[in-house]
Amino acid sequence: MNKENNIKAMKEWIVTYFDEIVEPKIANLEKMIGRGFVEEALTLALCYIDAIANFDRPKRGDRKTTFINTLYDYSDFRDSFSKVSRIFIVRKGRNPSEKDTKSGTSLSNCEKIKEVLLKKYGRNNNHSQEMDKDGVIQHLKQELNTCDWSNLETNLDKFSYAAVLYERCRSAGVHEMGFEADLINGKTLFEQNDKGEDVYYSGDLLCFSKEIILKTLKNIHKNLRKKCLDDAKWPCEIVK
Secondary structure, three states: OHHHHHHHHHHHHHHHHHHHHHHHHHHHHHHHHHOOOHHHHHHHHHHHHHHHHOOOOOOOOOHHHHHHHHHHHHOOOHHHHOEEOHHHHHHHEEOOOOOOOOOOEEOOOHHHHHHHHHHHHOOOOOOOOOOEHHHHHHHHHHHOOOOOHHHHHHHHHHHEHHHHHHHHHHHHHHHOOOOOOOOOOOOOOOOOOOOOOOEEEEOOEEEEOHHHHHHHHHHHHHHHHHHHHHHOOOHHHHOO
């Protein structure tokens, strides 16, 4: 009976958290956007995703990895967020032997990978051409004689669109007072492009529309709430 009571109490707490704490905050974001505070609202939206996924986590852990996994598993947009950005590898990728890894992310055979992807995609960034981790690794195996494939399996997701959203939007919004801007016109782009796409490149800038950011948060709220209730666990026990 105690176990049943504990599960019942846990589910009540979960409902309180998702319905009475999180849901009103999400509703306020659209009000902010309606008043012209778009970047501030979207920054909060991404912080809310981070906070939901890490709620009640006893140790800080790797918040970026948790954010990426949350988008993959609970946003309903895995196909978009799991793609690997070539330009992000160019900008952030570092060979494991390099001393200056603080300004980048370790990636085996990094320079060779840059060459292979440049040959495949060309210099113009096109989101419709880019592949997820499995697709990139499969292509690299056709082009490279040798590589530390386990390193790529571990690290390629750190160059995914989800990782870009975390670093250049969520973290930049918090620590640099704004999302990364388009260097051509100095503007941050939150609208869909002319084709009505929510994720796209403007030059070297990977852009995410306000619509997909808000929808991602709402989907994560809905899907993770259900998973937490089904398992009677907090998000931090589910998302790794």
